[in-house]
Amino acid sequence: MRSSSGKWDDLTVRVASSAAMVVVGAAGVVLGGIWFQMMVVFVTAVLIWELWMMIAPDLPTQGMLQAALTASVLSGMLAYATPLGLLLFLVVPVIGSWRVKHERLSFFFFSLGIQIAGWGLVTFRDDYGWVWILWVICVVVATDVFGYIIGRSVGGPKFWPKVSPKKTWSGTAGGWVAAGLTGYLFTFFTSAGLEVVLLSVILSFASQLGDVAESALKRRMKVKDSSTLIPGHGGLFDRFDALLGASLFMLFVAGAFNVPGVAF
Numbered sequence: 001m002r003s004s005s006g007k008w009d010d011l012t013v014r015v016a017s018s019a020a021m022v023v024v025g026a027a028g029v030v031l032g033g034i035w036f037q038m039m040v041v042f043v044t045a046v047l048i049w050e051l052w053m054m055i056a057p058d059l060p061t062q063g064m065l066q067a068a069l070t071a072s073v074l075s076g077m078l079a080y081a082t083p084l085g086l087l088l089f090l091v092v093p094v095i096g097s098w099r100v101k102h103e104r105l106s107f108f109f110f111s112l113g114i115q116i117a118g119w120g121l122v123t124f125r126d127d128y129g130w131v132w133i134l135w136v137i138c139v140v141v142a143t144d145v146f147g148y149i150i151g152r153s154v155g156g157p158k159f160w161p162k163v164s165p166k167k168t169w170s171g172t173a174g175g176w177v178a179a180g181l182t183g184y185l186f187t188f189f190t191s192a193g194l195e196v197v198l199l200s201v202i203l204s205f206a207s208q209l210g211d212v213a214e215s216a217l218k219r220r221m222k223v224k225d226s227s228t229l230i231p232g233h234g235g236l237f238d239r240f241d242a243l244l245g246a247s248l249f250m251l252f253v254a255g256a257f258n259v260p261g262v263a264f
Helices: 004-008 011-031 033-055 060-079 084-099 104-128 130-154 169-186 195-221 236-256
Strands: 158-160 164-168
Touching (some): 104 195, 130 169, 164 169, 169 195
Antiparallel strands (some): 158 164
């Protein structure tokens, strides 16, 4: 009989991989400028490659071309961004949807969202500073880590079993609590008011939706992970899906509403 501790077998590798990504990511966030831009461009290109390989693994060369095109488009947008130039984000989705043999809409919308989310993170870093980006990352990481631990410990009803069979309501709620506490901690050393606590909880939910969206795609494509690049996590898409959801949500909030706490 398998020991009950078996459900924690991947925790050490998972935490070690997370720690390494946090260190590299934190360095890029603090340094900002071209360093953060290069990191985001690289990650975004890899995400597009993983997306392609999930949908069309029989066309690996096309996946590499889509990744290279993504890096070129995003780099150009970061250097010479204009409102009309945002239409360039349609280049990869349109070409990729034309070249892929099936799941054209899936590639179109996921690739579009990935690019916009990456662009949004760099824009937020330039406009709001590194502490703000650190807040977003900490909320996402706290949601994932504590949601994982509480979900494994408490268990209970599944959040959406047909899409993400491992996620439970206990883990989901645990992630919200962790996110709220993370937001509260930021009130002690930033100008953020208590409204950042509620915003952190909503941001946590947006990050979970990003994770669920990728889980739905993986189940549709009948793959366990987006790739095998990161021990304990699968691919970059498996690790950054939540951050993508958070970035898209904050882009919407910052652009559509004058919400206190969006910037601090």
